[in-house]
Amino acid sequence: MKRAIVAMGGGPTRVINRSLFGVVDEAAKHGIGVLGALHGIQGVLKEEFRPLSPGRPPVSTHRKLPGAAIYSTRYKPTAEDCAKAFEIFKKRDVSYFFYIGGNDTAEATAIVSRAAQSADHELRCFHVPKTIDNDLVENDHSPGYGSAARFVAHALLGDDLDVLSLPGIKVDIIMGRKAGWLTAAAALCKRSEEDGPHLIYFPERPKSLAQIVEEVLAVYRKHGRAVVAVSEGLRGSDGAEFISSKSVRAELSREPYAPIMAMLNALGPIEEACGGAKKDAFGHVQLSGTGTMADVLAAAVKIGAFKAFGKAARCRADTFGYLQRCHAGEPSPADAKEAEMVGRKAVGYAVKKSASGSVALRAERAGGNYRARAELIPLEAVAGKERLLPDEFINAEGNGVTPAFVQYATPLVGKLLR
């Protein structure tokens, strides 16, 4: 009986456990015994394994749940770790290693695979794709993205209708440190110029604070409301992360925004008191799990509105946070199906092919007929690389998406309201 080890790396998604189910169920069909390493590569190094079976917990019980059923890790293994991992695989006579995750995980898988190639034990390593960021190169899209995008699309639909009911300005901060894929999904329920989100800001299109405030107030003047989707990874004019950017800090240091800068300056001592890095707090602004960016943008817009209109405007900001990847509401049906499919395919390749590799998700979209399929590509083709939102998906003003993006993303998220 052949043996396999499966593990999960990086942030969980709504459907990552479907990939786990796919791997374990397909392995069972091929008579392969599967051990789950708890907390990714860390579980391998500590030899914390649990035998997995498709009909038993946690595989059976967590199949439809968010979160990582065998836990995850942010740990990036060193070359030594990978060599050690390979020794453990060899000792336990493991033939296949399946690592479910994003580009960092693909990199870890590639390093383990290289360690194996120069040794006398046959081990094949497979990266199974997963990321709400949708930033894996060589992939049409990534399992996890469709469900997160669905959550965001329905969030902005609801938020726009809410703001239409009780008018004002609304700023929503959306996940994505480097790529604007998830933020772009904010537009998927927009049917006309009148519908929100009226403005979308991406990491791929640096902006000044003044420009954002000006554009938001122009929309507010025109429509009587403004709904704005902002990527947490947005950059200032100098290309650095927005709140940390020197150009934005310079704007915040001048009137009328100086009170915001004073508040930001007060965050440094808090970080110190928490045991955080002692240097400039700006270098370390955490993006998710904090409301700072939303509160800064809302304050700037409010100050701008007060200056422009002479009265206070209703302006609210929400940071969608972890709900985007973990809310247990309905996943995208296509995403759920494809997540299981890439898991099964990885096992299929392990059994049939002689090479290690990454399972890439391709799509045929000829004539509006969407169909996803998998392909095995070299680990190095994906490892550590990032795919940004291409120019053709961002409008000329750099503050919205193109119809081409909507066409691209629509089949990934399932049927939406409106």
Place this chain on the structure above:
Amino acid sequence: MKRAIVAMGGGPTRVINRSLFGVVDEAAKHGIGVLGALHGIQGVLKEEFRPLSPGRPPVSTHRKLPGAAIYSTRYKPTAEDCAKAFEIFKKRDVSYFFYIGGNDTAEATAIVSRAAQSADHELRCFHVPKTIDNDLVENDHSPGYGSAARFVAHALLGDDLDVLSLPGIKVDIIMGRKAGWLTAAAALCKRSEEDGPHLIYFPERPKSLAQIVEEVLAVYRKHGRAVVAVSEGLRGSDGAEFISSKSVRAELSREPYAPIMAMLNALGPIEEACGGAKKDAFGHVQLSGTGTMADVLAAAVKIGAFKAFGKAARCRADTFGYLQRCHAGEPSPADAKEAEMVGRKAVGYAVKKSASGSVALRAERAGGNYRARAELIPLEAVAGKERLLPDEFINAEGNGVTPAFVQYATPLVGKLLR
């Protein structure tokens, strides 16, 4: 042909448009013509009306959408406004006024109704219940609550599994300025002591900052993670809203929390620059649409963890914000059905009964068989009153719910995962 006017007040819910559909469709069956007043009582006063029909927009198109299809208002009418509204109803020969909303809306309806009683035009006024806060007295529960509670239950389920995957401390801020009903729903997917949320804090149970930090760290020590649900309406030991509370401010002014107080003090000048009230900013801390409370609690917990363990803990905080009432994902099926039902019932009472009133949602729960029904009660019985979470639904420690609450709320939210 009899004429009716329908309007919506207060924050929209996921299913408020189903109540609108119920009113308009039932009215059509009884040959009653319906005008929608845009933005609630303000639309009445400005005579901004739109004829409504069950098969035409916005009633047909918005039936399954969140937001208020004929827009809402936070405006509280004066006695003069109500007298004016009555004159407008009389001039237009309106026989029925249906006002969909919470307890403030019930109060406005009651005032209009009293103006009608002392005049020579027969007008009957009906309050159609709606609020995610679930705080209407004389009601078993309110339309809108079930769907918001479902969103929160699935949010905490996902969040707990996410934190289990990548351990740390997570604080989630949940809507509800005075009552803890929605925050309590955080517990609905919890199956054991090990599951999160491990701690739930309600407006009904004032807490000191020190007590919260201590309880969170105790959970973190025990389970290796801590998931905490906090009502935005939580109060400090002195009974005032948490961040504004003198007792909490005193705690924040002392070490080790003083840096947090310095940050809060920096918010006052921002509020001034936005045209907000110039007095102490603490008196005006906005609860939803800002991440301040989450960030304060996360900072306090992080500081506490650093002091206790000598190293920085992973601690994140999310403010669920407006998504709780407007996310366009699946509503609770029972909630959707009941929202339409109370709209229909209001018209039924208008046609059959001679009195004005509020449609109250009752429930039969004998032997575990849940069945909702409506009843017409006097407007004054509901108007302006608030129903807090009763003692029997909060645990002895004041940091969790009882099995009785879970039993109460389960039929309202629909089938949940886990």
